[in-house]
Each structure stands twice: as C-alpha cells, then as structure tokens.
Amino acid sequence: MNKQELIDAVASATGSSKSITGEAIDAVVSAITKAVVKGETVQLVGFGSFGQGKRAARTGRNPATGEEISIAAAKTVKFTAGKAFKDAVNGSR
Template sequence: MNKAELIAQMAAKAGLSKADAEKALNAFTETVSETLASKEKVSLVGFGTFEAKNRAAREGRNPQTGETVQIPASVAPTFKAGKALKDKVNA
C-alpha cells in the first residue's frame, strides 16, 4: 500500500474527504518525526511505540573491496508493535 492508497482508505473509513485525510496523515507523520527528533517516544496503546534509539559507532566492511570502514554513531527511528497489532497480524 502506498501513501495515496492509505489516504483513500483513511478517507473511506473515517468519512472524510481525501484532502482532509491527507492533511491528517501529514500532520501525524510530521508530529511523530518532530517528537522523535526531540528524543521523545510516541506510544499508541494497542498499536505500538515509535522511538529514536542511539546506534554506537562501529567498524564495517565494504563488501566490494573488503576494506574496513568506520560507520559513525547515529540515531535511528524504530517501531515496536503493540500486542493488539501483533495479534491482528497473526490472526
């Protein structure tokens, strides 16, 4: 499912216009992004938790040359599915 299909589904289920559903989706993604950038987590009970996790610097290898390269430390966004979502997917 791509963004346009998601917007169409949201509009149909919520009884909104596609324009309103797109605004809602954009507001949601922007809010989650800003919250993660400020190192806070977003928990949606039953759905899951979005969180920013620190990744330590490490050493890696270039698969083409075998050369050792340094991979710098970074912050990665993660998502952990909640129990209700896991149960629905596994049903």
C-alpha cells in the same frame, strides 16, 4: 499500501474528503516525526510506539575491496508493535 491508498482507505472509512484526510495524515506523521526528533517516545495504545535508538560506532568492510572502514555512531528510529497489533498480524484476533 502507499500513502495515497492509505488516504483513500481512511477517507472511505470516515466519510471525510480525501483532501482533508490527506492533511490529517500529514499532520499525524509530522507530529510523530517532530516528537521523535526531540527524543520523545510516541505511544499509540494498541498499535505501537515510535522512539529513538542508538547504533554504536563499529568497524565494517568495504564489500568491493575488503578494506576495513569505520562506521560512525548514529541515531535510529525504532518502532515497537503493540500487543493488539501483533495479535492482529498473527491472526489471534
């Protein structure tokens, strides 16, 4: 499902217009992004939580030459699925 299909599904489920639904989805994504950038965790009960993770610096290899390269440390985005979401995916509900 892409963004437009998500907008169509939510608009259909709520009876709202697609333009208003698109703005609402954009606002939700923006709010989640801003919170995670600040280092906060966003918890959506029953769905999951978004937060920052850390990846340590490490040594890798260039696959073309086999030469060792150093890969810098980086922040990552992590998503942890909630129990209800996991149960729905696994068919327990």
